[in-house]
Amino acid sequence: MADVTLTVDGKKFTTPAGTLLIEACRAHGIEVPAFCYYPGLSLQAACRMCVVRIEKMPKLQTACTTTVAEGMIVTTESPEIAQARKATIEMLLGNHPLDCPVCDAGGECELQDMTFKYGAHESKFVEIKQHRDEQQWSPVVFFDRPRCILCYRCVRVCGEGMDVWALGVQNRGVGSVIAPNRQDHLDCEECGMCIDICPVGALTSGAYRYKTRPWEMSHVGTICAHCGDGCKTTLGVRRSSDGMEIVRGDNRDKSGINGDFLCIKGRYAFDFANREDRLTQPLIRQAGADLRSVSWDEAIEFAGLKLREIRDSKGGSAIGVIGSNRTTNEEAYLLQKFARTVLATNNIDHHRTADYPAYASALSGKSEASLRDVGSARAILLLGNDPTEQHPGLAWQIRTNVRLNGARLYVANHRLIRLRRQATAFLQIRESNYAALISFLGGASPPAGAQNAAAFRNAVRKEESLLIVFGSEFCGRDIEALLKFGSTLPSVKFACLGDYANSRGAADMGLYPDLLPGYVPVSAAAHFTEEYSAGLPTQPGLDIMQMLDAAERGELDALYVVGANPVARYRRNGTALRDTFLIVQDMFMTETAQVADVILPAANLYEKAGTVTNTFGDLQLVKKAADRAGVRTDFELIVRLAAAIGADVKKLVPFGPRGVHADFGQARGAQSGEADRHGVWLSAHHLEPRLSPFDPFAIFDEIQRLVPAYDVPRLDLLTGNDQHLRSELVQIEKPVSRPDLVLPSNDTLFTSGSLGLYSKTLHSVLEARQPVETAAD
Amino acid sequence: MNTQPTLFSPALAARFDKLVTLYPIKRSALVPMLLYAQDEVGYLSDAVIAEVAERIGVSELEVRNVISYYSLLRTRPLGKYHVQVCTNISCMLRGGNEILEHCKKKLGIPSKGVTADGLFSLEEVECIGACCWAPAAQVNYDFHENLTPDSVDEVLADYRAKAGNGEKK
Ligand code: SF4
Ligand code: SF4
Ligand code: SF4
Ligand code: FES
Ligand code: FES
Numbered sequence: 001m002a003d004v005t006l007t008v009d010g011k012k013f014t015t016p017a018g019t020l021l022i023e024a025c026r027a028h029g030i031e032v033p034a035f036c037y038y039p040g041l042s043l044q045a046a047c048r049m050c051v052v053r054i055e056k057m058p059k060l061q062t063a064c065t066t067t068v069a070e071g072m073i074v075t076t077e078s079p080e081i082a083q084a085r086k087a088t089i090e091m092l093l094g095n096h097p098l099d100c101p102v103c104d105a106g107g108e109c110e111l112q113d114m115t116f117k118y119g120a121h122e123s124k125f126v127e128i129k130q131h132r133d134e135q136q137w138s139p140v141v142f143f144d145r146p147r148c149i150l151c152y153r154c155v156r157v158c159g160e161g162m163d164v165w166a167l168g169v170q171n172r173g174v175g176s177v178i179a180p181n182r183q184d185h186l187d188c189e190e191c192g193m194c195i196d197i198c199p200v201g202a203l204t205s206g207a208y209r210y211k212t213r214p215w216e217m218s219h220v221g222t223i224c225a226h227c228g229d230g231c232k233t234t235l236g237v238r239r240s241s242d243g244m245e246i247v248r249g250d251n252r253d254k255s256g257i258n259g260d261f262l263c264i265k266g267r268y269a270f271d272f273a274n275r276e277d278r279l280t281q282p283l284i285r286q287a288g289a290d291l292r293s294v295s296w297d298e299a300i301e302f303a304g305l306k307l308r309e310i311r312d313s314k315g316g317s318a319i320g321v322i323g324s325n326r327t328t329n330e331e332a333y334l335l336q337k338f339a340r341t342v343l344a345t346n347n348i349d350h351h352r353t354a355d356y357p358a359y360a361s362a363l364s365g366k367s368e369a370s371l372r373d374v375g376s377a378r379a380i381l382l383l384g385n386d387p388t389e390q391h392p393g394l395a396w397q398i399r400t401n402v403r404l405n406g407a408r409l410y411v412a413n414h415r416l417i418r419l420r421r422q423a424t425a426f427l428q429i430r431e432s433n434y435a436a437l438i439s440f441l442g443g444a445s446p447p448a449g450a451q452n453a454a455a456f457r458n459a460v461r462k463e464e465s466l467l468i469v470f471g472s473e474f475c476g477r478d479i480e481a482l483l484k485f486g487s488t489l490p491s492v493k494f495a496c497l498g499d500y501a502n503s504r505g506a507a508d509m510g511l512y513p514d515l516l517p518g519y520v521p522v523s524a525a526a527h528f529t530e531e532y533s534a535g536l537p538t539q540p541g542l543d544i545m546q547m548l549d550a551a552e553r554g555e556l557d558a559l560y561v562v563g564a565n566p567v568a569r570y571r572r573n574g575t576a577l578r579d580t581f582l583i584v585q586d587m588f589m590t591e592t593a594q595v596a597d598v599i600l601p602a603a604n605l606y607e608k609a610g611t612v613t614n615t616f617g618d619l620q621l622v623k624k625a626a627d628r629a630g631v632r633t634d635f636e637l638i639v640r641l642a643a644a645i646g647a648d649v650k651k652l653v654p655f656g657p658r659g660v661h662a663d664f665g666q667a668r669g670a671q672s673g674e675a676d677r678h679g680v681w682l683s684a685h686h687l688e689p690r691l692s693p694f695d696p697f698a699i700f701d702e703i704q705r706l707v708p709a710y711d712v713p714r715l716d717l718l719t720g721n722d723q724h725l726r727s728e729l730v731q732i733e734k735p736v737s738r739p740d741l742v743l744p745s746n747d748t749l750f751t752s753g754s755l756g757l758y759s760k761t762l763h764s765v766l767e768a769r770q771p772v773e774t775a776a777d
Numbered sequence: 778m779n780t781q782p783t784l785f786s787p788a789l790a791a792r793f794d795k796l797v798t799l800y801p802i803k804r805s806a807l808v809p810m811l812l813y814a815q816d817e818v819g820y821l822s823d824a825v826i827a828e829v830a831e832r833i834g835v836s837e838l839e840v841r842n843v844i845s846y847y848s849l850l851r852t853r854p855l856g857k858y859h860v861q862v863c864t865n866i867s868c869m870l871r872g873g874n875e876i877l878e879h880c881k882k883k884l885g886i887p888s889k890g891v892t893a894d895g896l897f898s899l900e901e902v903e904c905i906g907a908c909c910w911a912p913a914a915q916v917n918y919d920f921h922e923n924l925t926p927d928s929v930d931e932v933l934a935d936y937r938a939k940a941g942n943g944e945k946k
Contacts, residue, residue, distance in 0.1 A: 168838040170845035181838040 006072040015068055022050055022063040025076060032076050033085065033114055035092075035199050036151040037064035040260065040404060041160055044152050048088045049114065052076045060084055082118055089120035095130050095174075097146045105201030107214040111149060112200075138186040139764035140206050140268060141195060143178065148202035150176055154194035161260070163399055163421060164188050178202070189749055190765050191392070192267040193260070196250050207268045207761055208248045212238055220625035221253045221720060223612050224266035225326055225605040226752045228353075228498045229371060229393030230614025230722075232256025233266045235606060235625040242280075243627035246270045246606060257371040257618055257722050259400070263392035264765065265752055270606060272758035273626050278587055279601035280630030291599065296632075296640075303583045303598040304644025307343065310557045310581070311645075316344030316537060320547035320556050323350040323511040324563030324634070325500035326755065328610025328622055329710075330696035331634045332502065332509035333517055333703050334653070335562055338638050341534045342647040346513050346522050346541030347556075351569055354498030354615065355475040355740040356507035360519045361732040362483040369467050369493035370724040371616045375401050377467040377493070379408040381460055383482070384434060385471025385497050388418040389748045391615075394469070394497075395419060410460050412437055427456045434473045435481070442485045465491040472497065475740040498615045499745045500753065501605060505613040508707060508725075514540035518707035519732045531706060533651065543741055548572055554579035560641075562634055563602060565754040567591040569743070585637055588758055601631045608633040610696040611717065617725035619710065621717055636694040655698040784828055789817050793832055807833050807843055811850050820854045848902070856891050856898035858936045860884070861915045864901050867908035872925075876912050877901055879926040883933060896940055897933070 005014045008030055015024040022032050023039070035047035043065050051060035055073040060081065063074075075081070092111065100106040115121070132145040152169065155178065159165040166181040166188035180186040195203040217236035224231045232255070236248035249267045254260055282299030283291040294302075310318050321339040323332055332350075339348040374380065374397040387395035399422050401407040408424040411417065414431040429437055433447035440446050441460065446453035460466070468486050470479075479496070486492040498504055510517035516528055516536075525536045542550060548570060550556040558581040567574045567590070574595040584596040593599050605612070609624045632640075643649050692698075704711045709730045712723035745753050750762050750769075757763075783790040792813065796806045810832065814825050821829075821844055830837045844850040862880055864873040877888070880899050884892055888901040907913035910922030914929070921932050 165836050165838065168836075168842040170842055172846045179838065179841070181836060183841075 004068050004070040004072075006068050006070070006074065008074040009076055017068065017070075019068050020064060021052070021061075021066040021068055021072075021074065024068050025063065025074075030076055032063045033110075033117075034064055035110060035114075035149055036153065038153050038156070038197065040400065041153065041156040044156070047092075047149065047151055049085055051081060051084050051088075053078060053081060085114070086118040086120045089115055089118055090123055090125075092149045093120065093123060094125050094127075095146055096149070097129065097131070099147075102210070103144075103147065103201035104204045104209050105147075105198075109201060110199035135184070136206075137180045137184075138188065138190055138206075139761065139768050140190040140192055140264065141180075141186055141188075142204045142206060142209060143180075144202050144204065145177060147200050148178055149200055150178075151199060153197045153199065154178060154203055157193045157197045157260075158188070160403060161396070161400070162189060162191060162193055163418070164191075167194060187769075189392075190264045190268075191262065192250075192264060193262075196262075196267070197260075205268065206764075207271065208236075211247050212236075217247060218244075219252065220623050221256075222606060222623045222625055223501065223614075223620050224262070225501050225755065226265040226269060227263075227391060227393070227747070228500055228503050228615035229258065229391050230501065230612060230616075230618055230620055231258035231262055231266045231393045232620070232722075233262055233270075235270060237625050242629040244625070245274050246626045255720075257614070257620075258393045258396065259375065261393055261396040263749060264761065265392075265749075265756075265759075268761040269752065269756065269759040270626075271760050272587070272755055273604055273606050273628070275588075275758055275760075277589070278628060278631070279589060279593070279599060280628065282601060283596075283599040285597045291596075299598055299600060300637075300640050300644045303600075304641055304646075306581050306597075307558055307560070307583075307641070308645045311343055311345075314557055317347065317541070318557040319343050319345050320347040320542060320551070320559045321345070321349075322544060322547065322559065322561045322564050322566055323348065323506055325351060325353065325503045325506055325753075326605055327502060327506070327563050327634050328605070328608065328612055328696060329502065329505040329509055329619075329703065330610045330699050331562075331638065332506045332511055334635060334638050334696075334699060336510045336517065337532065337652060338642055338647075339560075340516075340536050341532050342642050342645055342652070343560075344537055346537045346539060347547055348511055348541060349513055349544035349547065349741075350506045350511040351544065351564060351566070351745075352507070352740070352742050353500060353503045353745055354472050354496055354507075355479060355742050356496065356498065356504060357512065357515055357519050357732075357738075358476045358479045358740065359483075359494075359496040360507075360727065360730075361734045362480045363494065363727055364731045366483060366487055366728060367493045368617050368725070368727045369469070369495045370618050370722070371397060371495075371614060372618075372722070372724075373467060373493055374398060374469070374495070374616075376405065377401065377407055377465070379410070379460075379463040379466050381410045381412075381463075381466055381468045382419065382423075383412050383437065383468065383470040384414075384473030385469070386413070386415060386417040386419075387469075387497075390471075390499065390746070391497060392749060398422065408459075408463070410456065412456070425452075425456045425459055427451075427453060431473075435478050438478060438481045438485055442481075442488070461489065463489070467493045467495065469495040469497065472499075472742050472744040475742050476737075495616050499747065501614075502612040504615050504617065505611075508613055508709070509703070513543050513546075514738060517703065518709065518730070521733060524733070528706065531702070543739065545570070545741060551580040552576040556580050558583070561585065561592055561596075562638070563587075565590040565592045567595065568754060583641075585634055587631070588754075590754055600637050602637065603628070603631045603633045607631065608635070608696070610635070611700070613725065617709070617727055618722045619712055619717060619725055620722045621720055623720075633694070633696075635696045639693050649693050653693045653695075653698050654702065655693045655695060784824055785814065785817060789813060797832060803833055804835060807835070807840065808847070811840070811844060815850060821850060821852050826852075854891070854895075857896050857940060858916050859898045859900065860933075861900045861902040861905065863903070863905050863907070863911070863913050863915075865904035865908075867904070868912040871911040873912040875926065876914065876924050876929060879929055880914075880933075883930065896937065 002017050003014045004017045013028050025032050032050050034050045036044040045062050045065045050063040052063045053075040054061050134144045136142050155167045158167045168179050170179045195205045217238050221234045224233045233249050234252045235246050237244045249270045251262045281293040285291045323335050402422040410425050411420050411423040412427040420426040429447050429450050436447035560583045562585045582596040583598040584593040585600040585602045606626045610622050613619050709725040709727045717723050750765050797803050826840050830840045862877040884897050891898040905915050912924050913922045
């Protein structure tokens, strides 16, 4: 659009025609107060706080609904405007309880700020204020009517933004009131968007209300520990008797790939971290006795010696390792390095939720989409999955793009998923027909039973640029075929959906029996052998099913499980593992931990630093927010275990004030001095050099070197910006046909694998919806 | 067209089937539909709200939002004859308040009340557009103007008699 030039408060600037005056002002550092206006939502013009004086216009105008015009001369602050705003606030305060000292919003309330700013301290109203009791609408949402200033942000964000439409406005005038969709309670997604968008304390959350005051918390921006979308969440933490407890999750940092969004899990399901029944004492079981708590040294020594004994007597192939979907990249990487170099085994795997190896090899040379791309793509083809339930952040980006930018969405699914409401075209196919769908898109005849398939295909193929998002309905050859079809289109990007916070990282970091980090086959380990200055096993190891089977047959001597619950996930009988020496590193006494010989209490993703990769290949920094006495990070535990086995820790994690060059730079051949780069880089950026082998960043250098897709600008990453992997640059050998073993977790909005079971909030929502069966299965 | 079971008479159901096709946006049919439904059923019961929401394709919450906005739409049953007495400025100046008080006494109910026999309900309302003949009252859809306490008695007696005849109006 053409540009116009206008003058605001004497400042002349140029801005695209069609911009709202309020946005133009904000973009040029002029703050216009606003209660009802919210970027990205429909205009309401309900509050009159944004009034400004525009020359040649008779009355004060609302900056939130006025578009800029050529030659416009605007004043945003004057005695007249201040008086108008003061009067507005006086009206808003007419029934307002002014209970700021106890209100959750006190200290970060927009109404409070404005009242201070415009000095609306007295009131001409003599009427008695109308009081209404607070109402609980759902386990998550509470409503305090007298505090509401009727800005309707909540109504709009729930309807337009979430497409849930659970909030409405009843009555009119001063009697207007926000109402939930089930008369006295809510039936909704419990996302908390309405709560966080409320400028005052009228909507509050069950998780946080009356717990603390905003200024008593530290706020740490980190990445959600739940699904594969990797939303940025800001955790409010406060000192507690045994560490730092998380009291709030919100989205004050809107710079993340999720924009305004968080679902219930990112916002409220941090509560697993605060549970009383967390493991905080190492436990061991000796000679068939009960578990007993011991010191860290004793537990690690016990585990280490036993592993060494098995390795030395029976070889690494007698030991298995199961990694996690929720540890950091550094931890996953270290775990595979530990398994391969210290335990000398390729028996390593994790619960796979998408066939990333097939995707990575099919992708080479093609582009992968970041979650950010979903928000701006012109057209999106969504095949399989139900993002509303399984990838809420993705669903938000799709809806927002369709709503604000008119993006076209094509959905093919075997279920009637909610996102079909946003779709330009929806194609229902049978569950068994996803492969047939690809051939159909490529030109073959339509899959049986699909209606209007031809029109769907024509529309998709007419798109000049397309983003193809597919779920775990696609594995192996189907992924290959899909990407091949995609590359016949003019411009296309792909996204492969896996389930958990670092499922992608676990795959990228080589938690596979046959693949090293970066999907390098174990048979072609030469490069790694040189890096690790150690021989690596070159035969593929046992996959997760084979390991569990072998353990049940009594043929696996030891199993080291890090942040996973295979007994529950694969519905195994725990007692069948009794002949296997089982080390479990976890937060809770899971079904797997119950049968362990050694239990090492681990920290969760909110209690450590590192990086994670979401399913779109967005690499992000995880910051340590909380702390719990008695737990250690998985990184530290792996290092300690390696030391107890007798491995050279410096070989495992290059650390020290000047890296490792003094110690074994020579041995690293062409890479001599490389491990130093981290130290050099740190001092170049005036950062502390790493002195500890427990510092995960000490190993990041190695990851960047060995997994070329991870070679992204590090300063940007460390300052908290998401960095998209450079997957397209990487050529990956096509893996020989291998079982994909993908087991989708089919989580819903209110479940999150084993972790979800430990969230009281998620549990209370499920309970409120229907009595939850208590049988643990 | 609509083969779903309906709460409404066949004639009204048919009318609704057509009504939703008349506007570029289906939602525009909401207020007329509510009015007609109220005339037939007497008030907007939960079942009526559910069916209207279904017919228009909006949530029940949205239907309730609209109902609560308009005072002429109601979610509780009223008397067979709903007496609406205006006390807005013209009527007030010409004795509207006295008329209201008289009605209250005569019917033995407060504003928004319903008589025990369900025959009458009473409501104090804002201007009903009959200022030229103030004070005025509206009973269902009929206007009664230039009221005095005596003429109010007559009006009420007429309705009572009609009810005895089994007539609706
Ligand atoms: S929690 Fe989310 S879905 Fe529920 S009412 Fe609020 S915005 Fe709507
Ligand atoms: S509850 Fe909050 S967001 Fe909703 S209208 Fe009231 S003040 Fe605005
Ligand atoms: S969408 Fe996924 S990543 Fe985002 S807040 Fe929800 S669970 Fe966390
Ligand atoms: S922000 Fe403009 S009227 Fe509310
Ligand atoms: S004031 Fe009573 S009808 Fe107008």
